[in-house]
Amino acid sequence: ASITITAGTDYTAPASATAGFIRIVGAGSAGTGVQDSDFAGQLSRNAILITNPTNLATSITFEREAGGGENDIEWEIIEYVGSSGGANELIVRHVEAMSASTAATVDSSSVSGVSNANDIAVFLTSVGGGATSGRDESDEILYTAQYISGSTLARLTRGAATSRSISSSLAVIEFTGSNWKVQRIEHAYSADATNETETITTTLGDTSKAFLHHQSRVEGSGAGASSFGQNCFISSTSQLTFNKQDITTAATGVAWVIENTQSSGSVMSVLQYDGTRANNVGGNPDEFTETVTTVSALAASSVMGEGSNTTPTSDVHRGMLGFRMTGASTVTMTRGRDVGNRDWRFQVVEWPTAGGGGGGTILFSRSRTGFRAGSRQST
Secondary structure, three states: OEEEEEEOOOEOOOOOOOOEEEEEOEHHHOOOOOOOOOOOOOHHHHOOEEOOHHHOOOEEEEEOOOOOOOOEEEEEEEEEOOOOOOOOOOEEEEEEEEEEEOOOEEEOOOOOOOOOHHHEEEEEEEEEOOOOOOOOOHHHHOOEEEEEHHHOEEEEEOOOOOOOOEEEEEEEEEOOOOOEEEEEEEEEOOOOOOOEEEEOOOOOOOHHHEEEEEEEEEOOOOOOHHHOOOEEEEEEOOEEEEEOOOOOOOEEEEEEEEEEOOOOOOOOEEEEEEEEEOOOOOOOOEEEEEEOOOOOOHHHEEEEEEEEEOOOOOOHHHHOOEEEEEEOOEEEEEEOOOOOOEEEEEEEEEOOOOOOOOOOOEEEEEEEEEEEOOEEEOO
16 A cells, blocks of 8 residues: 655655655646556545655655555656755745644644745645545545745645545745745636636736646535546736636635746746547556657656546546656656546646856656556656
8 A cells, every 4th residue: 555765766865855845746636546447436545645755865655545456656856956045946845744634624734944925835745545435535635725824834725525534745835036936826616617717916927937736626525536637727927727627516726826037048938738638548557648849858847737627427536647757758647547538738847947147957856656566667
């Protein structure tokens, strides 16, 4: 039910605890779903927790509450390697594996060192499900995040009808460099499978210099795969578009909009992609690729804003989808089972690497880890 990756063998550890963090790269911050059965949507097998994010210098353990069935995890370590005080600096203020809770709202421990709460983004980095959880309970593992500056803590919120004991992990990142601008946009859904918009509070200077980390939650119990995902994208310099296949009785989307204003040197470049993967067109697991504009350096590029929607109303794993860059011009997506369509979206981010008043470099360690009798695959 767990697998451990080790620094120095499976990945390069960040230089310090404040320089880097790890996250699962996938719809709902989850894995790709089990591969052995169409009727194995239990959260206990599909929802995967990073149990020890504070241990990144040494090793990281991925864990699910119940074993059985192969399940791939796409993960990425993001590290700032520039000079202290650089214009592109980001600082990891806090990472935490949140204790299992049945509550709709769970708070982190105190976050220290924050200099400007307006520069904070809270990344949901993984979720883990209880061993007794059923197949149609997307509502239990869908969290949105916010930073409560007055209490110096991060808060995760899910639908009020939830009752399962769920674990999660998060990373509180302060984008301290002068080139960064952070906004949190919240959206209350009103209709299923409909493009709905929100105004970006401060208009972006350029849509190709901003990326998203988005989250969603739903009210009501027994939400299936159709409620699991969300697609969110930047539709103009002043507008975000949200789309969720099934909002049950109510749903909320949150998007952290992170812009870099560097205008000289190797500036940040963000391109958005979308498409559809049909049902019953591949294997189990089902891997498929999207050709993207070639990035100049794979080690300084990332997938962000990842999301997907699907129409099946049962079995949570039918909504799951993982993302990873497998080449300078290729993003590979993986779903555990070739069941349920996927309407997907993602962004490719080329991080700023030079110029802009001392902007530093951001590097990545990325891989694919599988619950496959201890085996491991990487890129």
